[in-house]
Amino acid sequence: MGLQVVRPGAFTTIQDFGRIKYQHSGFSEAGAMDHYALEIANRLVNNPIDEAGIEMMLTGGSYFFDEPAIIAMTGGDCQPHLNGKKIPMYQGVMVQAGDQLTTKAIKNGRFSYLALAGGFDLPIVMGSRSTSTRYLVGGFEGKPLQAGDELAFRQKIDLDQPHVLRKWAKIIRTDQINELTLRVVMGPHIDMFSADQVKRFFGGSYQISRQADRMGYRLKGTRLETEMQANMLSEGTVFGAIQVPPEGQPIVLLADRQTTGGYPIIGVVCTADLGKLVQCPDRCIIKFKMITVKQAQTLIRKQKENIRVTIEEMGTTTVEPTDDLSFTDVKELIEAIDLTQLTLFDYRNHKSKITLKKHSR
């Protein structure tokens, strides 16, 4: 088996980099809300950067492992504990068969990620393992994880081999963020807003309202007016597009957005800042700053390069094989003895001792 969900948390789904190639047929992109965090988690366990991991939203959960695994957790701090003992975020952690991972409410963020070395054994549906709960596609049966769901692993961890555990070399900000400036590329419908409204938007302050989910975040703050939007024809949407409906409060479209929309787009948050936006706490003040598409593309290239360099500088520790009997070892031992005529079996090495005794029926 692999991992069993004991307590799923409010909305926990399997996500990779999304179902990109079917948006022309109306299938939402889906995928991780914070690609940056999922990429780092995957790199920490030596996966391809777009491998599917577990995405947790706002609340924590609990997971039982009956197979050893190497995991890494990133994104908002979900205060992970292994068998009741705190484990660090942003580094590879060795999990033994029989261990229980518990996470708590996510601090300073909205989404946390768990990457598993080798990935989960889940089908690729239309090019992706991402969960689209709206139409039950991908992930684990198209739904958020439920208690009792069992996720198998694609790779077995061989405990007789040494394993390298990676650690993210950068300092992770854990203090509270009070203000965030997001850089925005001017949208295709900027001419549907008067110069004065554009100024209001870039000078205004916003917060994320309670209407915030994987489809999008409705903002609250400086109200905007648009011109001639009643008869606008629907158009394709992108991750980070800021659309302005008639009532004047902008909505940022995110992973589960509809593929097309009919509200004018004043700007698009640059890809390098999407992680910050997605993780932004509701108290935090958001301001927007206009940049050119060229600057935005330089930023995303730099960010990708920074991840690569940081990974190369990463500290590693090596876990050597131990003589400890694992949960799986004991289970296998019991099964083996059960098949024999033996009624009593003793095993010991310099660290552990085990006695198996068969009761006659």
Place this chain on the structure above:
Amino acid sequence: MQSRIVPLGDQGLQIQFEEKLDPEINSRVHQAADLIMSSGTQGIKEVIPAFRTLTVLYDPIDIDFQTLSYRLKPLIDDIGRVDRQTKKVVEIPVCYDKTFGLDLASISMAKKLPIDEIIRRHSQHDYLIYMLGFLPGFAYLGGLDHTIAMPRLDEPRIKIPAGSVGIAGQQTGIYPLDSPGGWRLIGATPVKLFNPTQSPHVPYQAGDYIRFKPIDRSTYENIANQVETGTYHLRINEVKE
């Protein structure tokens, strides 16, 4: 031809044609989509055709906006007036029974037309699929007979079952999934509009046509059973323009 390329963030761009709901302009969008997807241009991930725009999604690590626009420009300039010999018409069976067509009676009253006539006028056209969006397999169809056109309901329904066929303004369409909605319902199709595990995932593409074929209640049940067992196949006709 009039078109322009504008950025849509740093991972997308939009090719805009004239801002008009027009089959001719829409066909340029689909030609552009085909040309771009078959051009093998580096960095392109997906295109989303809409009424009069084509959204192109690309990887900014592979290619920057300026270079990509420069490569796409000649492709778009090549688009001429369509001279297609045939069009693809997908036949969608629709049961206009009053158990599905909850608003048929009120439309009949408002339009002073018998229900049979409303059904006839709804099912006698080939509707152009301008674009797919909103939900998987949801087709934006143009060309509803204006004599049966009605505005949306003042109060949207909380739940409209998948397969419901409705009209709203100049549009008609099919709900691919249970969803809330304000369209006036005139019938239902037993056909599933999307299938994630079987290719093609959606039985039609933007640029194709849909024709509604009236069926009775027992045919509806029959087809529904065939859909359930995977033995139903839609009829698709190649028709001369």
